[in-house]
Amino acid sequence: MLLCRPNFLFFWISKQRLNFHFFSTLPNPRLPPPFSSLPPTPGITQIKQAHARILVLGLANDGRITSHLLAFLAISSSSLPSDYALSIYNSISHPTVFATNNMIRCFVKGDLPRHSISLYSHMCRSFVAAPNKHTLTFVLQACSNAFAIREGAQVQTHVIKLGFVKDVFVRNALIHLYCTCCRVESAKQVFDEVPSSRDVVSWNSMIVGFVRLGQISVAQKLFVEMPEKDVISWGTIISGCVQNGELEKALDYFKELGEQKLRPNEAILVSLLAAAAQLGTLEYGKRIHSIANSLRFPMTASLGTALVDMYAKCGCIDESRFLFDRMPEKDKWSWNVMICGLATHGLGQEALALFEKFLTQGFHPVNVTFIGVLTACSRAGLVSEGKHFFKLMTDTYGIEPEMEHYGCMVDLLSRAGFVYDAVEMINRMPAPPDPVLWASVLGSCQVHGFIELGEEIGNKLIQMDPTHNGHYVQLARIFARLRKWEDVSKVRRLMAERNSNKIAGWSLIEAEGRVHRFVAGDKEHERTTEIYKMLEIMGVRIAAAGYSANVSSVLHDIEEEEKENAIKEHSERLAIAFGLLVTKDGDCIRIIKNLRVCGDCHEVSKIISLVFEREIIVRDGSRFHHFKKGICSCQDYW
DNA sequence: GTAGGGTTAG
Numbered sequence: 001m002l003l004c005r006p007n008f009l010f011f012w013i014s015k016q017r018l019n020f021h022f023f024s025t026l027p028n029p030r031l032p033p034p035f036s037s038l039p040p041t042p043g044i045t046q047i048k049q050a051h052a053r054i055l056v057l058g059l060a061n062d063g064r065i066t067s068h069l070l071a072f073l074a075i076s077s078s079s080l081p082s083d084y085a086l087s088i089y090n091s092i093s094h095p096t097v098f099a100t101n102n103m104i105r106c107f108v109k110g111d112l113p114r115h116s117i118s119l120y121s122h123m124c125r126s127f128v129a130a131p132n133k134h135t136l137t138f139v140l141q142a143c144s145n146a147f148a149i150r151e152g153a154q155v156q157t158h159v160i161k162l163g164f165v166k167d168v169f170v171r172n173a174l175i176h177l178y179c180t181c182c183r184v185e186s187a188k189q190v191f192d193e194v195p196s197s198r199d200v201v202s203w204n205s206m207i208v209g210f211v212r213l214g215q216i217s218v219a220q221k222l223f224v225e226m227p228e229k230d231v232i233s234w235g236t237i238i239s240g241c242v243q244n245g246e247l248e249k250a251l252d253y254f255k256e257l258g259e260q261k262l263r264p265n266e267a268i269l270v271s272l273l274a275a276a277a278q279l280g281t282l283e284y285g286k287r288i289h290s291i292a293n294s295l296r297f298p299m300t301a302s303l304g305t306a307l308v309d310m311y312a313k314c315g316c317i318d319e320s321r322f323l324f325d326r327m328p329e330k331d332k333w334s335w336n337v338m339i340c341g342l343a344t345h346g347l348g349q350e351a352l353a354l355f356e357k358f359l360t361q362g363f364h365p366v367n368v369t370f371i372g373v374l375t376a377c378s379r380a381g382l383v384s385e386g387k388h389f390f391k392l393m394t395d396t397y398g399i400e401p402e403m404e405h406y407g408c409m410v411d412l413l414s415r416a417g418f419v420y421d422a423v424e425m426i427n428r429m430p431a432p433p434d435p436v437l438w439a440s441v442l443g444s445c446q447v448h449g450f451i452e453l454g455e456e457i458g459n460k461l462i463q464m465d466p467t468h469n470g471h472y473v474q475l476a477r478i479f480a481r482l483r484k485w486e487d488v489s490k491v492r493r494l495m496a497e498r499n500s501n502k503i504a505g506w507s508l509i510e511a512e513g514r515v516h517r518f519v520a521g522d523k524e525h526e527r528t529t530e531i532y533k534m535l536e537i538m539g540v541r542i543a544a545a546g547y548s549a550n551v552s553s554v555l556h557d558i559e560e561e562e563k564e565n566a567i568k569e570h571s572e573r574l575a576i577a578f579g580l581l582v583t584k585d586g587d588c589i590r591i592i593k594n595l596r597v598c599g600d601c602h603e604v605s606k607i608i609s610l611v612f613e614r615e616i617i618v619r620d621g622s623r624f625h626h627f628k629k630g631i632c633s634c635q636d637y638w
Numbered sequence: 639g640t641a642g643g644g645t646t647a648g
Binding site: 064067068071074075098101102105133134137138140141168169170171172173175176179199200201202203204205207208211230231232233234235236237238239240242265266267268269270271273274277302303305306308309310333334336337340368 | 639640641642643644645646647648
C-alpha cells in the first residue's frame with residue numbers, strides 16, 4: 001500500500017465503499033440475514049483512516065482524491081461535523097463541480113442548509129463550471145430543509161435555464177420542496193407538468209404533501225391511483241392516517257399490506273405502535289410487538305421507544321419499564337418517553353429518580369423532559385420539588401417555559417390547594433393564558449371548595465370560550481355543590497342555547513379480539529342483560545363492603561335515588577361489569593376513557609378491586625389509575 | 639467520470 005500511486009489509492013478508497021471489511025468480517029449476531037445484506041455506508045473510522053493515509057502519502061493536494069473523501073463524508077452513516085468537511089474542501093485549490101456538489105451535500109447532512117444555499121449562489125456567481133443536475137437536487141434539498149421557498153423557486157428558474165426540467169430526480173426534489181413548504185398546488189403543478197418524468201417517489205412525495213395539509217382523503221385517492229406502490233408508499237399512507245387521527249384506517253392498510261405478502265419496515269411498525277398507543281389497544285400493540293420479533297427487527301432506539309410508549313399508554317407501565325431497562329440503545333427520546341410514562345402513571349418518585357439518572361448519563365434535558373418532570377411532581381403532589389424544577393429549567397437550562405409547563409405548575413399548585421398561588425402564576429405569565437389553565441384552577445376550586453373564586457373563573461371562562469362545553473359543566477358542578485339547582489339549570493340552558501352540549505363520555509375495553517365501547521346507560525351491547533345483572537351483583541357486594549353512593553358529581557336536579565341510578569350506569573361501570581364477565585378470575589381489567597373519572601366511580605373502582613380481587617387500570621384523558629386491593633395509584637389526587 | 643430523491647413516534 002505504501003507504494004501505491006494516486007490512482008491506486010483512488011481505487012482503494014472506492015473499493016472501501018463497496019466492500020467494507022469492518023462490516024463484512026464482523027457479523028453482528030443481533031442482525032438477522034435481511035439486514036446484514038444492506039449496503040453499508042462508510043463510518044467515521046474508515047473515513048479518518050483514509051484521510052490519515054492520504055496525508056501520510058502526501059496526496060493531500062490531489063483534488064480528485066480529497067473530493068472523494070468529501071463524497072464519503074456526505075454519505076457516511078455517522079455524522080461528522082461540517083467544519084471537518086469544509087477544511088477538506090478548502091484544501092482543494094481548484095474545486096470541481098463534483099467537489100462542490102459534495103460539499104453542498106455535507107452541509108445539508110450537517111443540518112446547515114443555509115450554508116449549502118450560500119455555497120450554491122457563490123458557485124453560480126464565480127464558478128467556471130455550471131451547476132449540474134446533482135447540484136440542483138442537493139441545493140433543492142437544502143431549500144426544503146431550510147424552508148427556503150423563495151430561494152427554491154429561484155433554483156427552479158435555473159432548472160429551466162440549464163435544461164434539467166425532465167430529470168426525474170430534480171423534479172422530485174422540487175415536489176418535495178413545495179410539499180415541505182405547504183405549497184401543494186405548486187407541487188402538483190410540477191407533478192402534472194411532465195407525466196413521463198414521474199416515478200414512485202414522485203407519487204409518494206405528493207401523498208406526503210396532502211398528508212401534511214391534513215387532506216388525508218386526497219392522499220388516499222392518490223395512493224389508490226398510483227400505478228405501483230413500494231414499501232415507502234405504504235408507510236407514508238399509514239403514518240399519514242395515524243397523524244390525522246384515522247387510527248383504525250391505518251390498521252386496515254396494514255392488514256392489506258399483509259394480504260399482499262409485503263414485508264413492513266420499521267417506520268410502519270413505529271407508526272402502528274403510535275396508533276395502538278393513542279387508541280389504548282393493548283392487544284393490538286402486543287400483536288405489532290410480536291410481528292417485530294418474528295420478523296427479527298433489531299431493537300433500535302426508535303422501535304424500542306415506540307414500544308415503551310405503547311406499553312405505557314396502554315396501561316402496562318411495568319412492561320414498559322422492563323423493555324426500557326433492556327433496550328440495547330437508547331436516545332434522549334427513549335428517556336423522555338419513559339419519564340413521561342412514569343409520571344402519567346402517578347409514579348412521581350420513579351419518574352424523578354429516572355430524571356436524575358438521565359442527567360448523570362450526560363443527557364441534556366429538553367422542554368418535553370420538563371413536562372414529564374413537572375407532571376410527576378403535580379401527580380405526586382410534590383409542590384416544593386415542582387417549584388425547584390421549574391426554576392432549574394428556566395435558570396440552569398435556559399428553557400423558556402411554554403404553555404404546557406405553566407399548565408403543569410398551575411395544576412400542581414391548584415391541586416394541592418394553593419389556588420390563589422396558581423391564579424397569581426397565571427397573571428404573571430408573559431403570554432395570554434390558554435383557557436385550559438383557568439379550567440384547571442376551576443376544577444380545583446370545586447374540589448377544595450373555593451366557591452366564590454370558582455364562580456368568578458367559571459364565568460370568565462364561559463366568556464373566553466363560549467363554545468367549550470367543559471366550562472359550563474364545571475361551573476354547573478360548583479353550583480350543584482352549593483345545591484343551587486336554579487343556577488345549575490341556568491348554566492345548562494345557556495350551554496344548550498350555545499349549542500355546546502357536553503361531550504358524551506365513553507369507556508372502552510378490549511376483549512375477545514374486539515374493542516367494546518360503552519356510553520352511560522348503554523343498552524346497545526349484545527350482552528346487555530348479563531352486564532346489567534353483573535352491575536347488580538357489583539352493587540350488592542360493594543354495599544356489603546360498606547359503600548354508599550356519593551351523588552354530588554351528578555348535576556341534575558333529581559331525586560336522590562334517581563341520582564344513584566344515574567351514576568350506577570356510568571360508562572366505566574358498564575365497562576367494568578363487562579370486563580368482569582369476559583375475563584378470567586384474577587385477570588387485570590383495562591379501561592380507556594375519554595373523560596375524567598367521576599369521584600364516585602373512582603371510589604367504586606377501589607372497592608371492586610378489593611372485593612373482586614381484581615386489578616383495574618383506567619386511562620382517562622391525561623392519567624392512569626391503578627386500582628389494586630382497595631387503593632388507587634393516584635392516591636385520590638387527580 | 640465519479641454522486642442523487644420519498645416514509646418514522648415520542
